[in-house]
Amino acid sequence: MVEAITDANFEEKTSKGVTLTDFWATWCGPCRMQSPVVEQLADEMGDKVTFSKMDVDQNPQTAQNFGIMSIPTLLVKKDGAVVDAIVGYHSKEQLTKVLNQYL
Template sequence: MVKDLTDATFEQETATGVTFTDFWATWCGPCRMQSPVVEQLAEEMGDKVNFNKVDVDQNQETAAKFGIMSIPTMLIKKDGQVVESIVGYHSKEQLEAKLAPYI
């Protein structure tokens, strides 16, 4: 399951363990392509990684804090620290390879 996060919940929800957050917007074509890939990863890896998404139009504070200029941007955090920033559409295999070192 992919959890919707807000400016108010982001820090708490991504403070521990391995988290994967997809920063997106409803009007973004590549974001709509990325979303089913993230959903599939969440189904397969949800026991090891917490999957989240943040709508940048609704949660501009969090997007600004992490310097999100292009979407989709995905952040991988381990124990609250950003360890990977991935910009643009990526395949399931590419994202699995990015997550592998942290799980």
């Protein structure tokens, strides 16, 4: 499952283990392509990785704090520290490879 999170609970939701947060917006075409890929990964890797998504129009502060200028951006954190930022659309295989580095 991919949980929708906000500026208010971002740190709490991404502070433990390996997390992937999808920064997106409703008007973003590539974001709409990326979303089902993230959902598939959550189904397959949800026991090892926490998946979330954040609408940057409704929650601009976190995106601004991390210097996110383009979406989709997938922010990977391990134990609360950013370990990777993946910008643009990526396939399930590409994302699986990135996430496996941090497990």
